[in-house]
Amino acid sequence: MKKLNKALLMLVVLMTVSTSTVATAAITTSHAGHGGVDPGAVSGQYREADIARMINNKIIAKTGTFDATDNSAVSVNDNLSKIVRNVKLRSSNGSDWNISNHLNSASPQATGVEVFYYGGDLVAKAKAEQISAAISRTLGIPNRGAKDGSGLYVIRNTPGHSLLIEWSFISNPNDMIKLLGNMDQAVNEVIKLFGYGVTEPTVPTAPTKVNMQRATIKNLSPHSASVLKTRFIQEFGPQGKNIVSEEDITINYRDGGSSAIVMVNNVSEGVANWLRSIWTIQYVNGEKLIDDSSVYVEPTIDPVYDVEFKGLNLNDARNIRNELRRDFGSAGVRYMQNHEFIVDGSGQVVIKNISYPNARELVRQFQDDYAINRKLLPVDNIQGVKH
Incomplete structure (x- = not known):
């Protein structure tokens, strides 16, 4: 008889989960992982803490939910305990939904999205599966599915249904391009699963050449x-x-x-x-x-720019100035004739008074020649600067 009752109870739980696939319960708290002295995973120009905050701030702006992010931590453990403290300021019962936003990292390279939940919480598991599938579909990256996150500190120590979303792999450049390019759409798909409506802004008509x-x-x-x-x-x-x-x-x-x-x-x-x-x-x-x-x-009607080379030693600066005078300074060159080529004592070459379209073309050409091919200075040290 006990076994039968247990079976009936499990059936009721499973039916409850299956009928809750599009829960209308609002998100109680959301936060970005890491922070303070802890940047999280780092790959190239990207830090997990920064990207997680971009995602979390979108969730907060679109839902108005409580932001449990911590930005003051002096250690990893301090960050984790402060996040748990912040979550508990608003979350106190089993029906609450608490979201933790992260990015994955792996070597060798991996790809995809996965969502962690507290083991045994079948409602959270179902929601984790939905979220992982929605992000995968929106970003066009693999769906790694719902994972048991019982061993994760924040999930283990916060009340209610706690989900930790690994939105993509920060260590995978293709994942990051897709995440950064489609972040709004992915966030929208996630919050829809909690009953939030999403109104997309109307894109205005395409630009014309008038009044740019x-x-x-x-x-x-x-x-x-x-x-x-x-x-x-x-x-x-x-x-x-x-x-x-x-x-x-x-x-x-x-x-x-x-x-x-x-x-x-x-x-x-x-x-x-x-x-x-x-x-x-x-x-x-x-x-x-x-x-x-x-x-x-x-x-943008004919703004005036200077084209600048920065961070050169003085000898290279003088040589580049002489090359520019020789190659671009004579009459008949459509965007460089009669312009000044100035070198200052810090090793900076400045070409004065260039229109925006021409400055853009010159910067691209100079970056290819002096930075990429000849490696005299970093690409970003050649730029157009508006007056």
């Missing part, structure tokens, strides 16, 4: 600018919404390379203002990456 504008984000770190440029290429370039060419998404560096500006150039006024509005929602109000004054729109 530029949408700009300033006051970024070089790392943040590089990450955003990659995301914008995937989202707004030919493989995404096809608003601009890849070459129209550029970075300019300031203050000796310590500050950067990301620009989406040569778009219509409507597109530029649309970009400004969604960036304000995402990066000002959501991720709090910048303040409101850092997002703006400006005309």
Whole structure:
């Protein structure tokens, strides 16, 4: 009789799980893993803590749920205990949903998404399977499925249904391109599984050659600018919404390379203002990456640039200046004639007063010649700087 009762109980549990495949329970807390002194996994220009915060900030902005992220940890253990403490500020019972956002890393290289849950929690397991499948489908990466995460500190020590999402492999460049290029869509698919509605912004009409504008984000770190440029290429370039060419998404560096500006150039006024509005929602109000004054729109009608070579020794700077005078400075060269070629004592060559289209063409040509082929300086040390 006891065995029969146990079997009936298990059947009821399984029926409950199967009828809860699209749960409407809201997310109680969400957080980004790592933080403080702990960057998590690091691969090239990417740090797990940074990418996890991009994902988590989108979840927070779209759902209004409680952010249990910790940014003050002085050790890995301190980070874990503070996250658990933050989760418990809002989560206290078995029906709560708590999300932990991470990225995987592996050597040799691996790929895909997987979601961890507390073993024995069949409701959480079903949800983990749904989430893993949704992210896999949206990003186009393998579905590694739901995994027993009972041994993970945060899952083991937080109440309710706790899920740890490994969104992709930070150690796999292809995974990162797909994640950064489709992050909004993937987050949307995940929060839909918790009953949240998602309203996609309407893309304005394609740009024309009349009244061309530029949408700009300033006051970024070089790392943040590089990450955003990659995301914008995937989202707004030919493989995404096809608003601009890849070459129209550029970075300019300031203050000796310590500050950067990301620009989406040569778009219509409507597109530029649309970009400004969604960036304000995402990066000002959501991720709090910048303040409101850092997002703006400006005309792109013949702005004037300097083309700069930075970080050269003085001898190389003088040699490059002489080469530029010889190859580009004579009458008849359409974008370099009658321009100044200035060398300062720090080993910097400056070509003054170049139009934006010509500056872009020159920078690309000079990067190929002096940086990639001759290896005289890093690629990013050749750039166009707006007056």
